[in-house]
Amino acid sequence: MNIFFTGGLGLLLLIGLPVAFSLSLLAVAGMYFFNGGTFAFMQIPIISYKSLDDFTLTALPMYVLMSQVLVVSGVGRDLYEMASRWFRHFPGGLAIATLFCCTVFSAISGSSVATAVTVGAVALPEMVRRGYNKRHVLGLLAAGGTLGILIPPSIPMIIYGSVTGESVGKLFIAGIIPGAILTVTFMIFSAYQTRHIKDKPATWGERMEASRKAIWGLLLPIIIIGGIYSGKFTPTEAAAVGVVLSFVIAIFVYKNINLTTMKEILISTVKTNAMILFIIIGAMLLGYILTILQIPQGIVNFATSQDISPWIIFILINIVLLILGMFLETVSILVITLPILYPIIMALGFDPIWFAIIMVINMELALISPPVGLNLFVLKGLNKENTISEIVKGVIPYAVIMVVFMVILSIFPEIATVLIHKDIK
Numbered sequence: 001m002n003i004f005f006t007g008g009l010g011l012l013l014l015i016g017l018p019v020a021f022s023l024s025l026l027a028v029a030g031m032y033f034f035n036g037g038t039f040a041f042m043q044i045p046i047i048s049y050k051s052l053d054d055f056t057l058t059a060l061p062m063y064v065l066m067s068q069v070l071v072v073s074g075v076g077r078d079l080y081e082m083a084s085r086w087f088r089h090f091p092g093g094l095a096i097a098t099l100f101c102c103t104v105f106s107a108i109s110g111s112s113v114a115t116a117v118t119v120g121a122v123a124l125p126e127m128v129r130r131g132y133n134k135r136h137v138l139g140l141l142a143a144g145g146t147l148g149i150l151i152p153p154s155i156p157m158i159i160y161g162s163v164t165g166e167s168v169g170k171l172f173i174a175g176i177i178p179g180a181i182l183t184v185t186f187m188i189f190s191a192y193q194t195r196h197i198k199d200k201p202a203t204w205g206e207r208m209e210a211s212r213k214a215i216w217g218l219l220l221p222i223i224i225i226g227g228i229y230s231g232k233f234t235p236t237e238a239a240a241v242g243v244v245l246s247f248v249i250a251i252f253v254y255k256n257i258n259l260t261t262m263k264e265i266l267i268s269t270v271k272t273n274a275m276i277l278f279i280i281i282g283a284m285l286l287g288y289i290l291t292i293l294q295i296p297q298g299i300v301n302f303a304t305s306q307d308i309s310p311w312i313i314f315i316l317i318n319i320v321l322l323i324l325g326m327f328l329e330t331v332s333i334l335v336i337t338l339p340i341l342y343p344i345i346m347a348l349g350f351d352p353i354w355f356a357i358i359m360v361i362n363m364e365l366a367l368i369s370p371p372v373g374l375n376l377f378v379l380k381g382l383n384k385e386n387t388i389s390e391i392v393k394g395v396i397p398y399a400v401i402m403v404v405f406m407v408i409l410s411i412f413p414e415i416a417t418v419l420i421h422k423d424i425k
Contacts, residue, residue, distance in 0.1 A: 012025060012026065019328065019332040020275070020279045021282070022282070023279070023282030023336070024278075024281065024286075027285035027286040027288065028041070028044070030289035031044075031289050034289065034292075034293055035289060047288050048281045050284075051283075051284035051285075052281065054162050055236065056158060056168055057158070057277075057280075058236050059158050059168070059235050059236040059238075060159075060273065060277075061269065061273045062236075062240055062242070062243045063109075063111075063153050063242070064111070064269050064272050065243055065246075065265070065266075066110075066242045067109035067110060067114045068268050069243070069246040069265055070105075070109055070114075070118075070220075070246050070249075070250075071114050071117065072250065072256065073246070073249060073256060074256060075108065075217040075254075076105050076118035076119055076121075076217075078210070078213045079101045079214050079218075080119060080122045081213070082207075082210040083097035083100045083104075084126075084202075085206050085207045086202070086207055086210075086211075088199040088200075089200065089201030090191065091191060092193065093191075093198065093199060094127050095136075095137075095187075095191055095194045098119060098123045098137075098144060099140060101119050102115055102119050102144030103144075103147055103183045104217060104218060104221065105148075105217070106147040106149075106151045106179075107151045107220075107221030108217060108220045109148060110152070110154050110155050111148050111155060112146050112148035112149050112375060113375070113378055115144070115145045115148040116141060116148075116375045116379060119141065119144065121382055123141060124137055124138070124141060124382055124383065130197065132194055133194070135390050135391075135393055136394055137394070138390060138391045139397065142367075142368050142373075142394070143398030145375045146367045146402075149360055149367075150360050150364060151175060151180075152179075152224075153172060153224060153235065153238065153242070154175060154360065155276075155331075156330050156360055157171040157356065159280070159331060159334050160338065160356050160359065160360075163334065163339065164342045164356075166352055166353060168235040168236075169228050169234060170353055171356050172228055172235060173229055173420055174354070174356065174416045174420055175357060176225070177416065177418065177419060178357050178405075178409060181415065182401070185405065186398060189397065224241065225238075227241065229419075275331075276331050279332055279335055280335050282335075283332075283336055286336075290339070291339075297343075299344070300340075300343045300344050300347055303344050303347070303348070304347045304348065310348040314410070317341060317345075321333065321337070321363075321366075322362060324336075324337070325362060325363065325366025325367075325373075326366070326369045326371065327371070328366070330363040330366055330367065330374075333366060351413055351417060353416065353417055353420065354413040357409065361406050365399055365402055368392075368399060370392055
């Protein structure tokens with residue numbers, strides 16, 4: 001029976017059927033053959049409704065909308081210019097500036113793809129023009145873009161919270177220190193890699209002017225994360241605040257939102273959200289039939305009954321996630337695997353918040369893993385001369401850094417959990 005589902009899913013994905021439809025079709029087939037024929041189809045609308053009837057998920061479309069507004073507004077361009085003027089006189093200064101910009105924009109948008117597109121469009125031509133090796137630049141942009149799903153707010157963390165019932169607020173806060181450590185490590189490595197390049201320092205007047213223009217982009221993550229951590233508002237309320245502020249910035253500060261751009265923003269937001277929500281529905285339908293057949297329970301019982309260390313099982317889980325990341329995108333991996341992995345992690349006694357950070361770092365690796373790493377294709381799309389092999393070669397050192405950091409985080413889980421306090425929702 002396990003072969004039916006795993007083999008069927010692999011075959012459907014291999015022939016190019018979208019993930020959401022592959023999951024749904026497999027679920028329907030499972031209902032028909034193993035759960036009473038067409039009579040079981042009555043559960044489809046009920047499960048579909050219940051899978052989306054979750055208050056946590058209301059934050060999702062708002063963070064996506066905020067991301068789209070900020071991409072159009074020009075916030076990323078001003079953030080990059082500010083970072084450039086403050087850091088470019090250091091050895092490898094533009095590499096540091098680019099990763100700093102990725103970090104701040106990640107904390108605003110919550111989207112890795114939006115970060116890679118926005119920062120990459122500005123940084124790639126500028127860094128190449130100033131003598132930076134193109135392969136190195138593509139690598140740090142691909143890796144820097146992945147920070148969007150670790151540094152809060154994070155769309156994958158919202159999905160993790162929705163599927164498992166864990167506090168999204170705690171998940172967001174848990175990502176702060178790991179995100180900061182990974183960012184600083186990226187900066188140190190990229191600065192060492194490009195240490196032979198040093199630009200003329202900007203004047204203090206130029207730095208102040210750039211900082212004044214970028215102040216709105218810097219304030220947004222402070223307001224969002226500060227509000228959640230202080231208990232002023234929940235992650236969902238923070239998303240609403242972020243959307244309102246992003247529109248205020250775009251309309252009254254940058255003044256570049258009109259009816260045409262508004263239409264583009266809304267269409268893009270609807271498409272992104274529809275894709276994510278259809279994947280969730282498909283995964284929940286498949287999860288229903290798997291639960292009826294007691295497949296997850298069987299896997300949990302098997303994993304916990306073996307006379308082996310829980311850490312061996314944990315390592316195997318990470319290997320599976322890394323392999324899945326080579327072929328599926330982040331949302332698909334989360335909604336497919338969490339109904340099975342979460343009970344195993346809980347049964348083995350691991351902290352579910354800490355595991356969420358481990359899983360998100362795995363998803364970061366998925367974004368830069370061939371053959372379907374989204375950030376690889378995003379950067380290739382910025383310039384037709386960019387090749388996937390060139391981007392992959394540039395991003396390999398950063399992937400190694402991520403793997404090493406996962407090992408460190410596994411040894412010292414307090415890195416992720418130290419900031420969490422009980423009253424965060």
